[in-house]
Amino acid sequence: MPLSLPADPPTARSLTGVVPDMLAALSGRSPSLKPARSAVLMVVDGLGRLNLSARAGHARFLSGRMTKKDHARTVFPSTTATALTSLLTGTDAGEHGIVGYRVRIPGTHDAPNQLKGWETHGLDPLTWQRALPLLEREALDGRPVFVVSRPGYAGTGFTRAIQRGAQFVGADSLDDRVETAAALTGSHDNALVYLYTPELDATGHAHGWESDAWSDRLEAVDAAARRLEQLMPADVGALLTADHGMVDVPRHRQVLLGEGDALVEDVEIVAGEPRMLHLYTAADASGAVRDRWERAEGQRSWVLTRGEAIEAGLFGTSVAPEVAERIGDVLVAARAGIAYYDDREADKKAQNMVGQHGSLTDQERLVPLIRLGAFAPEA
Known part of the structure; x- marks a missing residue:
């Protein structure tokens, strides 16, 4: 990593x-x-x-x-x-x-x-x-x-x-x-x-x-x-x-994920919140999605697979199997003063938020x- x-x-x-x-x-x-x-x-x-x-x-x-x-x-x-x-x-x-x-x-x-x-x-x-x-x-x-x-x-x-x-x-x-x-x-x-x-x-x-x-x-x-x-x-x-x-996180520091963006390729659901994304990917695509995010955003965010996050103890010393299934296939936790938004969503009210949290x-x-x-x- x-x-x-x-x-x-x-x-x-x-x-x-x-x-x-x-x-x-x-x-x-x-x-x-x-x-x-x-x-x-x-x-x-x-x-x-x-x-x-x-x-x-x-x-x-x-x-x-x-x-x-x-x-x-x-x-x-x-x-x-x-x-x-x-x-x-x-x-x-x-x-x-x-x-x-x-x-x-x-x-x-x-x-x-x-x-x-x-x-x-x-x-x-x-x-x-x-x-x-x-x-x-x-x-x-x-x-x-x-x-x-x-x-x-x-x-x-x-x-x-x-x-x-x-x-x-x-x-x-x-x-x-x-x-x-x-x-x-x-x-x-x-x-x-x-x-x-x-x-x-x-x-x-x-x-x-x-x-x-x-x-x-x-x-x-x-x-x-x-x-x-x-x-x-x-x-x-x-x-x-x-x-x-x-x-x-002011407007100019928002990172908007739009249609055709490589970062949402093979991503079925963008969840979590703007400074700590849970990305749920297509089957067997988590490694490729993680690699794309790491190359693009690795200098300003921590990017991990579900397994890496669990092994690192981010969710505690023990993660129940049924809880592990709820965690995103790929996690993106901002370390710089940025926030990620799925700009494809119709409701953009969340982009009006200034104060943010969720990361490490x-x-x-x-x-x-x-x-x-x-x-x-x-x-």
């Missing part, structure tokens, strides 16, 4: 270990978190550690609380569906099966969106996502478990796939979600509360993380985190983390892991 893949440091913390560590802290057994009576996991979709550091002046509270050790690495691909599933099951994609944003249902030509395709393509939340959700496990053991999120997410296939077992509490605004999460920890002992905010990610996709709009939204997140700590009882701990970071770069994979409340380090 001409380009070696980036390797995680041996001591790197994985997003898969965050919830188990919090649960250990509730029984006083965590190696890294102080004991707490209850805990809040605040997930800020799209808040990469490097993005946060670059805009520290717009997040003085969080930046002031973030030490050099306060970070983790999200999973691959660095996309919401995969990362949130890994966070809330404690497993990598090779085990839970959510291997990207859009992936093919084996034996078909359908490649549904893994956030919304549960409804449109009949994906079964109890079987397509293969791992036991940690929230369900804890609820069955008698722990009070809550999800505080936007009301529209209640009862969706993705919510059922990764958050079943928890009591869902909907709140429209971030301020209301913060107040609700804090109140739940005040009224329930030994509770775990998952608090989700998608607003920063949406702003980043629409305007880019380097935009004024993103900085304004970050200030609101910073204020919300401060307020959460103020409202929580003193014996409650909180962790703030994210599913992925973000890279801005530190900007996409490093996320903050900031300790608040009872979890905060000694001053």
Whole structure:
């Protein structure tokens, strides 16, 4: 392979270990978190550690609380569906099966969106996502478990796939979600509360993380985190983390795949997402497709066959056979500031996105892991 893949440091913390560590802290057994009576996991979709550091002046509270050790690495691909599933099951994609944003249902030509395709393509939340959700496990053991999120997410296939077992509490605004999460920890002992905010990610996709709009939204997140700590009882701990970071890709950096392009020759489905493509090829064509992509794009993207990706451990140390069938025959993960689009698709709205993620770069994979409340380090 001409380009070696980036390797995680041996001591790197994985997003898969965050919830188990919090649960250990509730029984006083965590190696890294102080004991707490209850805990809040605040997930800020799209808040990469490097993005946060670059805009520290717009997040003085969080930046002031973030030490050099306060970070983790999200999973691959660095996309919401995969990362949130890994966070809330404690497993990598090779085990839970959510291997990207859009992936093919084996034996078909359908490649549904893994956030919304549960409804449109009949994906079964109890079987397509293969791992036991940690929230369900804890609820069955008698722990009070809550999800505080936007009301529209209640009862969706993705919510059922990764958050079943928890009591869902909907709140429209971030301020209301913060107040609700804090109140739940005040009224329930030994509770775990998952608090989700998608607003920063949406702003980043629409305007880019380097935009004024993103900085304004970050200030609101910073204020919300401060307020959460103020409202929580003193014996409650909180962790703030994210599913992925973000890279801005302006229009002139988009790579458009058009009719007759050699890069789509023998490719039956272009799926995944713009910075991490799953290419599903015609029978026995994966080697030729990989070679064409390597020659054309190898200087600015990592190009691997399915087997190479599995052998490299990108989807975890173990990949179940039925999960392997969902992975593209060829994977293309951008390392430069580019994004790939299938320009043959009729709906081109996705090409309006500025902020992107999904690949292996530190900007996409490093996320903050900031300790608040009872979890905060000694001053």
